[in-house]
Amino acid sequence: MQESRDAAFDRGMAMRKKIAGDVPPPPGLDEDLRGLILRYAFGDVWSRPGLDVDTRRLLTLSMTLAGGHLEEFKLHLRFAVTNGVDRATVKELILHSAVYCGIPAALDAFRAANEIYAELDAA
Template identity: 45%
Template sequence: MNAFDDGMAVRREVLGDAHVDRAVAGTTGFTADFQSFITRYAWGEIWTRPGLDRRSRSLVTLTALMANGHWDEFAMHVRAARRNGLTRDEIGEVILHAAVYCGVPAANHAFAVAGPVLDESP
């Protein structure tokens, strides 16, 4: 396999087929290079590295997205974290822990974004 194929496989495993299918269907001539880039690089080169398991990568990703206020991506990765085995309580602990480093307003918003997402899944 190559970085694109590896990346697409991991992307589907972590984000789910429905999400990836929507992203692929929404690809335009304008966004095609970007979709290829994130599939090859983020998913095919970084998420496939052996140094961290997927649970750990989800912990890091949630914190980085919270720190930067990327709330749509944060919600998407809350879902991904559940797929990667994190519990509702563990996700809450990530947000609480990150509050010290990212700030209380960011944590407050992260809880507001994560709550409804977590209510969607068991």
């Protein structure tokens, strides 16, 4: 029996809250796209039992860095740091990415991380 879309949405909302805390979604996000993200990314994928949330956090940081999606990298970095991932771990992740994604990607990620750290430190 397939669950209703509402169940996936509710599961996604709960997972997003676990990942992001009370951080609101980015402004200007289309409601239909937001629903898709909540159901698919958070409700279906992040909620799977095969990997724990902390592992998924690091994978997400790695993949957004590798793909050059720095706005998503910054968003998930903010979520990760505010939920207990320490800066030393992020540093190691970025250094490791220099080997597999290239020095320019690692430089961009360090710049993005420093931007997020400055914002978090100022708050």
